[in-house]
Amino acid sequence: MTKRGLFILFEGADRVGKSTQVQSLTNHISNSRNLPTKSLRFPDRTTPIGQILNQYLQNSTNMDDRALHLLFSSNRWEAKDSILELLNSGTNIVVDRYSYSGVAYTAAKGIDVDWCYSCESGLPEPDIVFYLSMSTEDATKRGDYGGERYEKRPSWKVINANRTVEEVSNEINQIFDFEFESLQKKPIGTL
Numbered sequence: 001m002t003k004r005g006l007f008i009l010f011e012g013a014d015r016v017g018k019s020t021q022v023q024s025l026t027n028h029i030s031n032s033r034n035l036p037t038k039s040l041r042f043p044d045r046t047t048p049i050g051q052i053l054n055q056y057l058q059n060s061t062n063m064d065d066r067a068l069h070l071l072f073s074s075n076r077w078e079a080k081d082s083i084l085e086l087l088n089s090g091t092n093i094v095v096d097r098y099s100y101s102g103v104a105y106t107a108a109k110g111i112d113v114d115w116c117y118s119c120e121s122g123l124p125e126p127d128i129v130f131y132l133s134m135s136t137e138d139a140t141k142r143g144d145y146g147g148e149r150y151e152k153r154p155s156w157k158v159i160n161a162n163r164t165v166e167e168v169s170n171e172i173n174q175i176f177d178f179e180f181e182s183l184q185k186k187p188i189g190t191l
């Protein structure tokens with residue numbers, strides 16, 4: 001029987017090295033385990049909704065905060081079925097930003113965090129979250145990154161990203177290798 005794929009997520013502030021580590025872990029999983037592995041990113045700028053988001057991000061066009069939040073969220077909802085198909089068919093996905101970015105960036109504008117999160121409720125849940133953090137000082141400042149509730153999750157790993165690419169990816173690979181088999185036994189979760 002084909003085992004399901006894992007949903008691995010990278011989160012963290014701008015420029016902390018998420019995309020670099022997404023690529024690295026994708027290669028590690030493909031090479032060390034010879035398993036189908038795909039990287040995804042949000043926003044997915046290739047869809048019609050993603051194109052609106054791309055225009056917003058490139059030109060900082062004016063948009064109502066909640067309207068923008070709903071577009072980022074819709075951009076995840078439109079990927080829901082394909083995410084579940086990948087996981088159920090045994091493909092691991094390594095994802096660059098997801099709901100936690102969505103909640104954090106909108107809540108930082110003063111919008112109620114529960115409202116922000118409610119738009120994400122029902123989406124597939126990541127099995128493990130690597131939260132890349134630049135320094136303990138920054139990490140403290142970001143204590144409310146999307147709300148403390150996330151950091152209580154057992155699968156939330158805070159990684160010191162203020163090191164070389166290799167040092168960071170070695171730690172991530174070790175954690176991944178350690179957790180892989182037990183995570184695979186769990187059913188796919190829902191936010």
Ligand code: T5A
Nearest residue numbers: 014015016017018019020042043072101102105163164165
């Ligand atoms: N957003 C997103 C929302 O508001 N709501 C949402 O729901 C979502 C999903 C675009 C914006 O959208 C917002 C958040 C963002 O503001 P994005 O496209 O993911 O989101 O942002 P990007 O600009 O693509 O990515 P980031 O700026 O966040 O950068 P990364 O991916 O964290 O960093 P990376 O890997 O590209 O590295 C940056 C540079 O550092 C170097 C790399 O080579 C690169 O030059 N680097 C290192 N240098 C030294 N040491 C290391 N360890 C290094 N690792 C990487």
Ligand code: NA
Nearest residue numbers: 018019020096
């Ligand atoms: Na990036």
